[in-house]
Amino acid sequence: AQSVTQLDSQVPVFEEAPVELRCNYSSSVSVYLFWYVQYPNQGLQLLLKYLSGSTLVKGINGFEAEFNKSQTSFHLRKPSVHISDTAEYFCAVKGTGNTPLVFGKGTRLSVIA
Amino acid sequence: EPEVTQTPSHQVTQMGQEVILRCVPISNHLYFYWYRQILGQKVEFLVSFYNNEISEKSEIFDDQFSVERPDGSNFTLKIRSTKLEDSAMYFCASSRVNYGYTFGSGTRLTVV
Numbered sequence: 001a002q003s004v005t006q007l008d009s010q011v012p013v014f015e016e017a018p019v020e021l022r023c024n025y026s027s028s029v030s031v032y033l034f035w036y037v038q039y040p041n042q043g044l045q046l047l048l049k050y051l052s053g054s055t056l057v058k059g060i061n062g063f064e065a066e067f068n069k070s071q072t073s074f075h076l077r078k079p080s081v082h083i084s085d086t087a088e089y090f091c092a093v094k095g096t097g098n099t100p101l102v103f104g105k106g107t108r109l110s111v112i113a
Numbered sequence: 114e115p116e117v118t119q120t121p122s123h124q125v126t127q128m129g130q131e132v133i134l135r136c137v138p139i140s141n142h143l144y145f146y147w148y149r150q151i152l153g154q155k156v157e158f159l160v161s162f163y164n165n166e167i168s169e170k171s172e173i174f175d176d177q178f179s180v181e182r183p184d185g186s187n188f189t190l191k192i193r194s195t196k197l198e199d200s201a202m203y204f205c206a207s208s209r210v211n212y213g214y215t216f217g218s219g220t221r222l223t224v225v
Contacts, residue, residue, distance in 0.1 A: 032212045043218035044156070044204060051212065090156060094212050100146070100169055101206075101214055103156040 002027040002093045004104035012110045013081055021076040021107045023065075023091030033074040034092040034101070035065055044090065050074065061085065086111045115139040119205050119217035126195055126224055134190045134220045136205030145188045146206040146214060147180065149173070156204065162188065163211075195224045 007022045025031060035047040048059025055067040065076045074091060091104040118137040126132045138145050147159040160170040162180055179191045188207075192199055202221050206214040 036216075044216040046213075046215070049213065092156075098161075098163075098168055098211055100158040100161055100171075101212075102158065103148075105155040 002031060002095050002099065002102045004091050004093050004102055006091055006104035006107050008107050009105065010108045010110065012112055014112050015083055016080045018079050019077065019081050019085075019109065021089050021091075021109065023074045023076065023104060025072055025074065025091070025093040027072075027093060027095055029095045029097070032094045032096070033065075033067060034094070035059065035063070035074075035076050036090045036092060036103075037061075038088040038090065038106075040087070047076070047089075081109070081111045083111050083113060085109060115215070117205055117207055117215050117217035119203075119220050121220060122218065123221045124223070126222070128197060128224055129194050132192050132195055132222065134192075134203050134205075134222070136188045136190070136207075136217055137186055138188055138205070138207030139209075139215055140186070142207035142209050142215075144168075144208045144211055145180075145182065146208075147190045148204045148206065148216075149201040150204065150219075151198075151201045159190070159203075192222075195222075197224050200224045 003026050005024045013019045033050040036044040048057050050057045050067045058064045088106045090106045094101045120135045145162040150156045158171050160174045161168045177193045181189050202219045204219045205217045208214045
């Protein structure tokens with residue numbers, strides 16, 4: 001079975017500062033990795049995904065993430081955040097085959113003006 | 114861009130009542146899922162559905178829950194006798210292959 005750990009439940013950051021949201025996973029099989037964003041009172045929107053190939057993945061809204069197999073990590077980064085990035089961010093992992101997508105507990109990013 | 118549509122957006126029901134949450138997946142998708150998110154907690158897997166049958170389900174998905182794809186376009190989640198602890202946001206998702214899910218906006222279920 002797969003599991004995801006998001007080490008930070010809340011991350012406050014000033015506007016235009018860089019941010020990194022940490023995600024570690026565990027799995028006994030090859031995985032696909034995802035980051036989703038949830039704005040207040042809204043659904044889950046896919047930010048980016050890693051399926052195979054280049055370990056640096058670029059997503060929407062200027063976010064990127066790097067898959068590190070040796071560290072079993074998939075940290076999310078943005079070089080300069082905006083107020084509008086304030087949201088809950090979920091890391092998720094899926095094993096190859098017919099296993100479900102498993103979410104982490106989420107990290108609440110609060111961007112301060 | 115194609116969307117997964119969920120109705121209603123918010124449902125209030127009395128404890129013990131049956132409730133049906135409805136979802137219209139993306140038309141060429143083959144895999145369908147239900148997840149739930151209790152307020153302030155993580156998103157939890159309930160069930161996956163493929164080829165007109167349940168392919169995987171979690172411990173949460175007990176006999177009170179059932180899913181159906183009644184007409185080739187809708188995908189429903191039924192809770193037979195709701196409990197207070199069923200109050201949550203329920204998300205439907207679909208995918209063309211068994212990754213890359215597209216989620217709906219969710220149905221907020223409140224059991225009173």
